Structures are given as C-alpha cells and as structure tokens.
Amino acid sequence: MTVITGLELSPRKVDYLKFILKKGRTVKTTEISSSFKVDPSTTSKTLNELAASGYLNHVPYKGVDLTKQGEMYAEFLxxxxxxxxxxxxxxxxxxxxxxxxxxxxxxxxxxxxxxxxxxxxxxxxxxxxxxxxxxxxxxxxxxxx
Missing domain, CATH: 1.10.10.10 (Winged helix-like DNA-binding domain superfamily/Winged helix DNA-binding domain)
Structure with a gap:
C-alpha cells in the first residue's frame, strides 16, 4: 500500500471521497454533481481521475464506489x-x-x-x-x- 501523506488530492477530490464514503453505496455522477453544484462533465472528469489513481471503481450505468484504497483514504479524510x-x-x-x-x-x-x-x-x-x-x-x- 502506498504511504499516505494526506496531501495527495485536491480539495474537490477530498470532498468527493468523503461524500461517497458517507453515502456507503454506489453513487451516481448526477447525485455528486447536484450535491456540489458542479457540471456533470466536470464531475465525470474528476471521478475518472480518482478511478485512475485507484480510489474508485466505476460501475457502468450505476455510478462509482470506493476501492479498498479509496475507503481507507476517505476514512483518514x-x-x-x-x-x-x-x-x-x-x-x-x-x-x-x-x-x-x-x-x-x-x-x-x-x-x-x-x-x-x-x-x-x-x-x-x-x-x-x-x-x-x-x-x-x-x-x-x-x-x-
């Protein structure tokens, strides 16, 4: 496992991971977009970056959920x-x-x-x-x- 410094992510990405952890389930992009008042395309881009970094799983046609690494990081957040x-x-x-x-x-x-x-x-x-x-x-x- 990668060492956590706490400085890996931007404030927006921090907010997204905490939001998904608090939901405790697969979360749709539209739900995140409306909660943060951000355009869905911007949300999708950020979620794709988090997925590429190993924090999220993309569940086609359902949304995103946390990987084990994402869950541990979100708990730290x-x-x-x-x-x-x-x-x-x-x-x-x-x-x-x-x-x-x-x-x-x-x-x-x-x-x-x-x-x-x-x-x-x-x-x-x-x-x-x-x-x-x-x-x-x-x-x-x-x-x-």
Whole structure:
C-alpha cells in the first residue's frame, strides 16, 4: 500500500471521497454533481481521475464506489476533518464554525501533522462532527482497543 501523506488530492477530490464514503453505496455522477453544484462533465472528469489513481471503481450505468484504497483514504479524510474541527473548537469557534472553517483548508494538512495534533490532544474519541476512529491510523504503540 502506498504511504499516505494526506496531501495527495485536491480539495474537490477530498470532498468527493468523503461524500461517497458517507453515502456507503454506489453513487451516481448526477447525485455528486447536484450535491456540489458542479457540471456533470466536470464531475465525470474528476471521478475518472480518482478511478485512475485507484480510489474508485466505476460501475457502468450505476455510478462509482470506493476501492479498498479509496475507503481507507476517505476514512483518514474524515478523521482529519474531525480532529482539525475539534482543535478549532478548543480555541473559541462553535462546532458549526469549526467544521465550516476546517472545510476551507483541511486538504492542505498532512497526515503527519494530524497524527501529532491527535497525539497532543490525547487521541480523542469524539469530535464536534462525530466519532474519531484511530485503528487504521495509529502506530502500534497507540492502538485503542
């Protein structure tokens, strides 16, 4: 498996993978286009790039779903969002403000930085946006049971 730096994808691609993971099923291109208010041809181009990079499977006439690599990466993306949102909420932003603010810059925060922030915060299990999972992201010395 390729080492994840957290900086592999553009903000739009990050949003698409998180969206597909949250749906938990095959998602049609038109559903993604309308959710993000993007032209379907632009969405198709982005999805084809994600598929070529190994993150998605294209299911003809049905849409796209995550590969194992895509699922693991999307889980990291959700974890990163929740840790960064929790961090900002500790410095005066409301839950909603923190979530919105993190959405503006999260694609530029490395996995290494997220792991260090998570460790400094004591490996929180819950953030302002939901549960924070660690089992696929931790070094062996810090596994939660």
């Amino acid at each position: 959700i974890r990163r969002h929740r840790i960064m949102s929790l961090l900002l909420s500790h410095y005066g932003l409301s839950s909603e403000e923190a979530c919105e603010e993190v959405s503006r810059f999260e694609a530029y925060v490395s996995k290494e930085a997220v792991d260090k922030i998570c460790s400094a915060m004591g490996h929180p299990m819950f953030g302002v946006c939901g549960e924070i999972t660690h089992e696929k992201c931790f070094h062996d010395e810090h596994r939660h049971e």
